[in-house]
Amino acid sequence: MTRRLIDLRSDTVTKPSAAMRKAIAEAEVGDDVYREDPTVIALERRVAELLGKEAAIFTPTGTMANQIAIGAHAEAGDELICDPTSHVYVWEGGGIARLWGVTTRGVEPAGSLLHVDDLIGKIRPDDAHYARTRLVCLENTHNRRGGKVHAYDEIARIAKWARSNALAMHLDGARLMNAVVATRIHASQWGSLFDSVSICFSKGLGAPVGSALAGTADLIKRAHRLRKLLGGGMRQAGVLAAAALHALEHNVDRLADDHANAKILAEAVENTDGLRLESGAVETNLVWIEIDRSFGTAPAIAAKLRERGVLVSALGPQTLRACTHLDCTRGDAERAAEVIRGLGG
Numbered sequence: 001m002t003r004r005l006i007d008l009r010s011d012t013v014t015k016p017s018a019a020m021r022k023a024i025a026e027a028e029v030g031d032d033v034y035r036e037d038p039t040v041i042a043l044e045r046r047v048a049e050l051l052g053k054e055a056a057i058f059t060p061t062g063t064m065a066n067q068i069a070i071g072a073h074a075e076a077g078d079e080l081i082c083d084p085t086s087h088v089y090v091w092e093g094g095g096i097a098r099l100w101g102v103t104t105r106g107v108e109p110a111g112s113l114l115h116v117d118d119l120i121g122k123i124r125p126d127d128a129h130y131a132r133t134r135l136v137c138l139e140n141t142h143n144r145r146g147g148k149v150h151a152y153d154e155i156a157r158i159a160k161w162a163r164s165n166a167l168a169m170h171l172d173g174a175r176l177m178n179a180v181v182a183t184r185i186h187a188s189q190w191g192s193l194f195d196s197v198s199i200c201f202s203k204g205l206g207a208p209v210g211s212a213l214a215g216t217a218d219l220i221k222r223a224h225r226l227r228k229l230l231g232g233g234m235r236q237a238g239v240l241a242a243a244a245l246h247a248l249e250h251n252v253d254r255l256a257d258d259h260a261n262a263k264i265l266a267e268a269v270e271n272t273d274g275l276r277l278e279s280g281a282v283e284t285n286l287v288w289i290e291i292d293r294s295f296g297t298a299p300a301i302a303a304k305l306r307e308r309g310v311l312v313s314a315l316g317p318q319t320l321r322a323c324t325h326l327d328c329t330r331g332d333a334e335r336a337a338e339v340i341r342g343l344g345g
C-alpha cells in the first residue's frame with residue numbers, strides 16, 4: 001500500500017480547500033493599484049479591525065509586510081533591536097540592511113524570549129558616534145524559539161519602555177493568530193502594544209498567498225509607497241484577498257487542533273531516547289527537536305523519517321522542525337508520533 005506522505009516541514013504546505021477555492025472563484029475584483037478592488041479593501045478593513053488599527057495593507061508575503069514596516073519606521077543609519085533569531089533578521093535576505101540601510105542589534109534573551117530587562121541599556125546614546133536606535137521588532141509566536149508565545153504583560157512592559165524612549169514597536173505576527181488561540185487574548189489587545197503588526201494568511205490559516213500590515217493611517221499611507229517600490233502593487237488581487245478573508249472566517253479557531261496535534265508529536269519526542277524538545281514544552285504548532293550527536297545528524301534522521309512517510313525540516317546540524325497545520329489530521333499526527341517513537345528502536 002502506498003501511503004500519503006505526512007508533510008510536517010512547514011505550516012505553509014497547506015493547499016486551498018474546496019470552499020476556499022469557491023470563495024476565490026466568486027471574488028469581486030478590480031484594479032487594486034487604482035484602489036478599485038472591493039475584496040482587497042474589505043480584507044484590509046477586516047485586518048485593521050482585527051488588530052485594532054486605523055488601516056491595513058495587503059501584501060504578497062510576510063517578508064514584504066515586515067520589510068515595509070521597517071522601511072516605514074526607520075531611516076538609513078538607524079538601528080533596530082531584535083532577538084538575533086528573528087525572522088526579520090535571519091530569513092528575510094538581509095533586507096533590513098540591503099533595502100533600508102538600517103543596522104540590526106541582536107539582543108540575546110536571558111530567558112526563552114526577550115524581556116524588558118534584556119533591552120534596558122541597549123539604546124545608543126544621543127551622540128554623533130552612534131546609529132540612532134529607532135525600532136524594536138518582536139515575533140509572536142517566535143518561530144526559532146520553539147513557537148513560544150510572549151507573555152502579554154512582558155510585551156506591555158517592553159512597549160512602555162519603548163514608548164518612554166521614543167522607539168517604535170513592530171510585531172512580526174506571522175503566527176499571531178496561533179498566539180491568540182493559545183492565550184485567548186484578542187488580536188486587537190496584542191495589537192494595542194505595537195505601532196505596526198504583520199500577519200500571514202499563508203501559514204496556519206491555510207491561504208495560498210498573502211499577508212498584511214496594520215498600523216496608523218499615516219503609516220499605511222507610507223507603506224503604499226514602499227509596497228509599490230518593492231513591486232508589490234497588485235492588480236485584481238481580490239482573488240487572493242478572498243482566500244485570506246475565508247481563512248480568517250473559517251481557519252482561526254481550528255488552530256487549537258494544530259496545537260493539540262503538536263503536543264502529540266512533542267510527547268513522542270520526549271519519550272524517544274536521543275531526541276529532545278529544543279525549547280521545552282510545546283505551546284503552539286511548532287515542534288523544534290534537538291538530536292543527540294550519538295543518535296545521528298538532522299539530515300540523517302530526516303531521511304529516516306522520510307523513508308517512513310514523514311517529512312520534517314532539517315534546520316541545523318542537530319536540529320529538526322515539525323509543524324502541524326490544516327492538512328495534518330489528528331490521525332496523521334498520531335501516525336507521525338508512532339514513526340518518531342520507532343526511531344528509538
Ligand SMILES: *Cc1c(COP(=O)(O)O)cnc(C)c1O
Pocket residue numbers: 060061062063064066087088139143172174175200202203211
Ligand atoms: C513565514 C514567516 C514570515 C513571512 O514569510 P513569507 O514566506 O515571506 O510570507 C515572517 N515571519 C515569520 C516568523 C515567519 O514564520
